[in-house]
Amino acid sequence: MHRYRFVLLRPLQFLPVIFGISIITFILVRLIPGDPARVLLGTRATPTAIANIRAQFGLDEPIWLQYFYFLRNLGNGEMGKSILYKIDVLNLIATRIEPTLALVICSVLLSIAIAVPMASIAARNAGRAPDHAVRIISTFGIGFPPFWLGLMLIILFSVKLDLLPVSGYGSTLGDKLAHLILPSLTIALSLSTVLTRSLRAAMIEGLKSDVATAARARGMPERIVFWRHVLPNSLVPTINLLAVNTGWLIGGTVVIESVFALPGMGQLLVRAIFSRDYMVVQGVAMVFACATVLVNFLADIATVAADPRVKL
Amino acid sequence: MSAGAMSLPSAGWKTFLGRRTMLVVGVSILLLFLIMAIAAPLIAPYDPILQDGASRLQPPSLLHPFGTDNFGRDILSRIVWGARIDLQIAFLGVAFPFVIGTVVGTIAGFFGGIVDAVFMRIVDIILAFPFLVLMLSIITILGPGLSSFYIAMALVGWVSYARLIRAQILVLKTSDYAVAAVSLGFGRMRIMFRHLLPNAIAGSIVFSMSDAVLVLLSGAAVSYLGLGVQPPVAEWGVMVAEGQSFITTAWWITLFPGLSIVFLAFGFSILGDALGELLGVHE
Numbered sequence: 001m002h003r004y005r006f007v008l009l010r011p012l013q014f015l016p017v018i019f020g021i022s023i024i025t026f027i028l029v030r031l032i033p034g035d036p037a038r039v040l041l042g043t044r045a046t047p048t049a050i051a052n053i054r055a056q057f058g059l060d061e062p063i064w065l066q067y068f069y070f071l072r073n074l075g076n077g078e079m080g081k082s083i084l085y086k087i088d089v090l091n092l093i094a095t096r097i098e099p100t101l102a103l104v105i106c107s108v109l110l111s112i113a114i115a116v117p118m119a120s121i122a123a124r125n126a127g128r129a130p131d132h133a134v135r136i137i138s139t140f141g142i143g144f145p146p147f148w149l150g151l152m153l154i155i156l157f158s159v160k161l162d163l164l165p166v167s168g169y170g171s172t173l174g175d176k177l178a179h180l181i182l183p184s185l186t187i188a189l190s191l192s193t194v195l196t197r198s199l200r201a202a203m204i205e206g207l208k209s210d211v212a213t214a215a216r217a218r219g220m221p222e223r224i225v226f227w228r229h230v231l232p233n234s235l236v237p238t239i240n241l242l243a244v245n246t247g248w249l250i251g252g253t254v255v256i257e258s259v260f261a262l263p264g265m266g267q268l269l270v271r272a273i274f275s276r277d278y279m280v281v282q283g284v285a286m287v288f289a290c291a292t293v294l295v296n297f298l299a300d301i302a303t304v305a306a307d308p309r310v311k312l
Numbered sequence: 313m314s315a316g317a318m319s320l321p322s323a324g325w326k327t328f329l330g331r332r333t334m335l336v337v338g339v340s341i342l343l344l345f346l347i348m349a350i351a352a353p354l355i356a357p358y359d360p361i362l363q364d365g366a367s368r369l370q371p372p373s374l375l376h377p378f379g380t381d382n383f384g385r386d387i388l389s390r391i392v393w394g395a396r397i398d399l400q401i402a403f404l405g406v407a408f409p410f411v412i413g414t415v416v417g418t419i420a421g422f423f424g425g426i427v428d429a430v431f432m433r434i435v436d437i438i439l440a441f442p443f444l445v446l447m448l449s450i451i452t453i454l455g456p457g458l459s460s461f462y463i464a465m466a467l468v469g470w471v472s473y474a475r476l477i478r479a480q481i482l483v484l485k486t487s488d489y490a491v492a493a494v495s496l497g498f499g500r501m502r503i504m505f506r507h508l509l510p511n512a513i514a515g516s517i518v519f520s521m522s523d524a525v526l527v528l529l530s531g532a533a534v535s536y537l538g539l540g541v542q543p544p545v546a547e548w549g550v551m552v553a554e555g556q557s558f559i560t561t562a563w564w565i566t567l568f569p570g571l572s573i574v575f576l577a578f579g580f581s582i583l584g585d586a587l588g589e590l591l592g593v594h595e
Contacts, residue, residue: 016433016436016437017433017436017437017440020433020434020436020437020440021437021440021441023437024437024438024441024446025449028449028450028452028453031453032453139578139581139582139585140574140578140581142522142525142577142581143525143528143529143573143574143575143576143577143578143580143581144574144577145529145532145533145536145549145552145570145573145574146529146533147532147533147536147549147552148532148536148552148566148569148570148573149570151552151555151556151559151566151570152566152567152570154559155559155563155566159559159560246442247439247441247442247443247445248442248443248444249442250442250444250445251442251443251444251445251530252444254442254444254445254448255444255533255536255537258537259556269445269448270448270537273448273451273452273539274538276452278452281448281449281452282449284445285441285445285446285449288441288442288445289440289441289442289445289446292440292441292442293440
């Protein structure tokens with residue numbers, strides 16, 4: 001099982017990054033002008049509450065000690081309280097994870113469902129008209145602002161055709177899925193342009209590979225060669241590409257949740273920014289950053305699992 | 313790859329239009345928008361900000377080719393004036409990170425050792441944050457506005473350029489001409505910025521074109537969220553946001569500013585592709 005040794009070693013390499021993430025989020029809130037305690041509690045805070053916060057975060061202590069307190073609080077799962085919602089930031093974030101996670105998963109699945117046929121058509125007709133058509137579509141598609149595309153889909157599917165809900169999130173599973181279709185489609189259309197390019201390149205390589213030649217030599221029809229040998233192999237680099245684009249994907253959900261009024265972490269972040277709910281901004285930024293690191297780690301594991309030749 | 317965001321894999325596409333044509337198309341689109349921006353007062357048929365109660369929410373017509381918004385402002389005129397802001401976003405939003413990242417990447421790659429290690433760890437940490445989330449966090453502290461956007465962009469965006477240049481410098485500094493320059497006793501600054509950098513920069517220039525697309529989309533998105541350009545200034549992202557309340561009745565308010573973004577972005581993309589092939593760079 002030595003192939004998977006990196007699973008134990010990699011988290012050690014993540015430590016400096018996690019450490020850096022904590023420093024940056026710590027600095028972000030300290031950069032806000034004014035008394036941090038008053039900033040954190042809002043303008044109508046009582047003197048006792050301010051004194052409590054000063055004690056909790058050691059605001060009179062030197063900066064390195066404050067950072068130590070910040071880490072200690074973090075270790076205890078305390079990231080402060082939201083001014084707007086009056087509850088612990090981590091608890092607040094926990095209630096918002098589901099819509100965001102569902103949106104990310106649906107978007108990735110949909111984008112693969114769009115990219116695989118597009119890339120297959122382009123790769124199997126490389127250099128001919130369908131290939132060029134796919135190229136032009138993907139070059140155009142990259143420039144589509146997701147927030148605008150989302151609104152256009154609302155006009156088409158919700159206003160004109162009256163098929164799907166305009167915004168919000170349901171309570172039952174079916175209702176939730178119905179509310180997720182348009183937001184996921186919006187992100188998937190943007191993401192699939194990048195995936196298509198990568199998949200197409202991998203497929204063209206795959207069609208020329210020894211595996212494909214050997215399969216053809218055994219008399220396998222071209223269709224089978226493609227679906228059984230070329231396609232699965234071309235998906236491996238795509239895992240990595242998806243991981244590299246996690247940050248972009250999360251940024252996309254922040255905007256798209258605002259467009260469709262999905263009550264996820266992204267919408268929470270944007271609202272927190274407007275209400276100057278700093279502890280929430282700090283918490284969401286931190287959770288998103290740690291999620292990005294985690295996804296990259298999982299993608300490494302998936303790559304090794306999918307391709308025994310890969311050594312990390 | 314890019315911090316910004318969507319990282320383009322090498323596509324290896326055979327040119328469809330021919331690189332000349334692609335170059336001409338890309339440059340023409342950008343020139344079109346540039347002329348529009350510079351000559352906005354001459355081109356725009358109406359005032360972009362002045363409200364006109366008599367002509368509210370009018371659909372596209374000969375008088376108002378792209379219709380009017382809920383304040384009676386002509387959409388076409390606002391798009392023409394908006395080109396000034398959005399071109400500025402694409403230009404400055406790329407220029408600051410480009411310069412900072414190139415200097416940092418050159419120094420890190422050339423000196424190596426502890427300097428390199430420190431800068432590259434900072435790059436790793438910034439890359440761990442989702443690009444837009446970190447930008448929005450910085451804008452929270454600085455307060456909404458276009459200058460906050462540029463500062464946030466400069467603080468976050470330089471990492472892609474630093475990585476690109478560093479990788480090039482690492483290869484180039486062992487080349488014969490670099491070794492020759494050292495043995496001739498040239499100063500480090502001269503070797504770094506006069507000898508190595510000009511040979512390392514091609515990839516960054518090509519990347520800056522696809523980066524311009526991402527910066528343009530981010531700037532418009534930040535403005536759409538209400539954290540960038542503030543109304544009543546005509547900017548395409550702001551215009552989309554303003555039209556959102558009227559999408560059921562007045563689709564033209566949102567449609568046309570969005571199309572302008574798509575068209576300008578296409579200009580940058582196709583120019584980037586053409587430059588990539590001309591300079592022989594494949595990301």
